[in-house]
Amino acid sequence: MKFTIQRDLLISSLQNVMKAISPRTVIPILTGIKVEASHNGITLTGSNSDISIESFIPAEEEEKVNVEHIEEGSIVLHAKYFPEIIRKLPEDIVSIEVDSSLKTVIRSGKAEFNLNGQDAEEYPLLPKIQTDDTFEMPVNVLKNMIKQTVFAVSTMETRPILTGVNMRLANNRLHFVATDSHRLASREVEIQDAAVQFENVVVPGKSLHELNKILSDTDELIQISVTNNQILFRTKNINFLSRLLDGNYPETDRLIPTHSKTKIKMKTKELLHTIDRASLLAKDEKNNVVRLSTEGNMIEISSNSPEIGKVVENISAISMEGEELKISFSSKYVMDALRAIEYDEITIDFTGAMRPFIIRPVEDDSILQLILPVRTF
Secondary structure, eight states, X not given: OEEEEEHHHHHHHHHHHHTTXXXXXXXXXGXXXXXXXXXXXXXXXXXXXXXXXXXXXESEETTEXXXXXXXXXXXXXXXXXXXXXXXXXXXXXXXXXXXXXXXXXXXXXXXXXXXXXXXXXXXXXXXXXXXXXXXXXXXXXXXXXXXXXXXXXXXXXXXXXXXXXXXXXXXTEEEEEEEOSSXXXXXXXXXXXXXXXXXXXXXXXXXXXXXXXXXXXXXXXXXXXXXXXXXXXXXXXXXXXXXXXXXOOOOOGGGSOSOOSEEEEEEHHHHHHHHHHHHTTOTTSTTOEEEEEEETTEEEEEEEETXXXXXXXXXXXXXXXXXXXXXXXXXXXXXXXXXXHOOSEEEEEEOOTTSOEEEEETTOTTEEEEEOOBOOO
């Protein structure tokens, strides 16, 4: 195998596949990166037990040559050393050459590295997804959906199903839901011409988190294919394959209140910054508890720590309807929800001091954040 390549393209491709490599794998060859050269370009692969990532660098793209002097072949190179070497090479062009005994020579400018490779034939073949359950959506919409839900997955392995995001597709509506049983984040979008329906597809939160880092923020389409135990996200130059979580996701629709006793409309950033300040004195409490109470159109946000001190701040609501209210909640959960919303104004619907409350952007009811209060009053 032999090729010459632009170093920056190789670095960016390596960064993508490194997200799938774990030093703790039980299959030793998976601590390496598989490098395949064909006349179309270079494919890099990284894999662990949860995700596999293929990143493709085309030999030519839009009349620009990325890879030259290609002799086809493949090798597995150690993921600890190969990316570091490429990152620190002196010139913009890198040449890589592998001989029959798997010795790999990496050259750039006056630098020359010799690395021992492993036989790519021993690298596990990635499962080929055969399914008609495929649909497409814009990359930037998918990234938004992930950002607005994935933070609410559980980090506790006691209920593994809650460490994932539940995907449902029905009647051309794609729905993402995440919950850790103390809060819930939901986002829904319309999918054009989706000739497929599914429910109870649960993607590990860690997989979606890594996928979100890799994807560029574009309106190009991403193809999503689902089988009973895997999901494949495919763009022009990336294949991202993740296992799905086993088990049934809980029925979350019934958790969402259908009426409210108190409805507040507020500026998102003003509320976020006020809660952020109040939480400074709530850090020692387990849940960083902050209290909210209403009087007329004024909202009082406070927190009190006997050892440290207390903070009280009043802000005015844009509008308020219904009963007066006192409620306590985790400042972290509410701040996470407000950061995910990305709209200037929100409504908060309360159904009582010990009932879940809902935060939605004023302009978009496809986004919903639900939070359980904390008992203090």
